[in-house]
Amino acid sequence: MRGATQMMTEARPIQQSRTFLTDLVLPPDTNHHHTIFGGKVMAYVDKIACIAAMRHCRKPVVTASSDSFDFLAPIKTGEALNLEAYVTWTHKTSMEVFVRVEAENLLTGEKRMTARAYLTMIARDDQGKPTSVPGVIPGTEEERIQYEKAKERHVLRRKRKEER
Numbered sequence: 001m002r003g004a005t006q007m008m009t010e011a012r013p014i015q016q017s018r019t020f021l022t023d024l025v026l027p028p029d030t031n032h033h034h035t036i037f038g039g040k041v042m043a044y045v046d047k048i049a050c051i052a053a054m055r056h057c058r059k060p061v062v063t064a065s066s067d068s069f070d071f072l073a074p075i076k077t078g079e080a081l082n083l084e085a086y087v088t089w090t091h092k093t094s095m096e097v098f099v100r101v102e103a104e105n106l107l108t109g110e111k112r113m114t115a116r117a118y119l120t121m122i123a124r125d126d127q128g129k130p131t132s133v134p135g136v137i138p139g140t141e142e143e144r145i146q147y148e149k150a151k152e153r154h155v156l157r158r159k160r161k162e163e164r
Contacts, residue, residue: 011135014143017056017087017097021048024106025079035074036081041101042069044083045117049097052085053121056095057133061121064094067157069117073103080104082111088118088143089150093130095121096150118153 021044025036046063053061075081085099101115125131138147 011137012056013137013139014086014088014147015139017052017085017136019048019052019055019085021051021083021085022104023081025075025077025081025103027077030077033074034077036076038071041071041075041081041115042066044081045069045085045099045101045115046119048083048085049099049117049119049121052087052097052099053095053123056087056090056136057123059123059125059131059133061095061123064120064122065157065161067118067120067153069115071115073112073114075101075103075114078106080106086143087136088146089154090133090135091154093123093132095123095133096153097121098146120157 023044027034029036029040031037046066050061050063080103082102082104083099085097087095088098089096097119099117099119100113101117102111103114104111123131123133136147138144
């Protein structure tokens with residue numbers, strides 16, 4: 001178990017994990033409504049969460065859970081899909097990653113939030129066993145709010161897991 005001093009010396013700025021990904025939505029990515037498949041969006045979210053978590057801990061990671069995955073609006077063929085992810089909070093071996101997804105009309109420049117999700121990623125050592133991760137240091141107001149609310153989300157995840 002890490003002591004408070006070790007946790008403080010290991011802590012890293014949230015900004016260090018911030019990751020961006022942009023892709024163009026093409027016809028093979030879409031359904032009969034000409035909007036991107038939800039599963040395709042979920043795959044992008046999992047991929048960018050993995051990158052953000054690995055940037056934070058500099059270790060291999062696996063996805064433990066995907067929480068509060070909210071689809072807010074469709075993304076149409078021809079629009080850009082913009083994702084942003086960052087580690088909001090850490091526990092012993094786990095990291096909570098927030099992912100925001102937006103659509104961008106490349107002809108008008110209009111952007112709109114289309115999805116958001118929280119994922120829990122677990123760091124692994126060379127033998128594939130869970131291993132400790134550094135704490136996080138919020139920098140912006142948004143990061144501080146995410147960090148402060150993360151403990152409550154963690155408790156809810158634990159409770160949900162126990163109820164299974």
